[in-house]
Amino acid sequence: NAGVTQTPKFRVLKTGQSMTLLCAQDMNHEYMYWYRQDPGMGLRLIHYSVGEGTTAKGEVPDGYNVSRLKKQNFLLGLESAAPSQTSVYFCASTIGGFRFFGPGTRLTVL
């Protein structure tokens, strides 16, 4: 049981490049989330999904897209990366009220 895993762990992009972050969970959870953590800002919700095939916007969705084609996977895409998207990204899944977080992806946009 790996819990919540994220790929990749680190990435450096140039402004304008695109990339996809992958989140996978093996706990059969319905709800999945993408957060970003910035210094002094806490965790902010980007997008979330309440089940396979569904997605919704969180607090800071601009510049990101998501897809949940399979229940166990939640993808976060950056179509045209900007320096403001430099952050640590955390994926999480939920059963009941408890979120299980992945280890994070540190993204730097130059």
Add this chain to the structure above:
Amino acid sequence: DQQVKQNSPSLSVQEGRISILNCDYTNSMFDYFLWYKKYPAEGPTFLISISSIKDKNEDGRFTVFLNKSAKHLSLHIVPSQPGDSAVYFCAASRGSGGSNYKLTFGKGTLLTVNP
């Protein structure tokens, strides 16, 4: 508008002493509160929670107190250990069930426990 506030960015205590981390909230609709702990280069992990129908919840060395009238909660760690050194996030939501997708986090407090 910050609905969950952790006004102390950092806290330093001696091993064996009590650590008290504070959290204030402004939204009176919040009725479920959680504390998460985060080590560097890892994701946050759930520590302890409390429902608004209680004013105290205890789990081993960790106790969370809730003062609804003051919209304030605190996490007590007794005794503190060096392994408790981490960032602690306070979080709040409306409801504790599976539909509580909107979990609002504070900015976190870095706890350092000195040997």
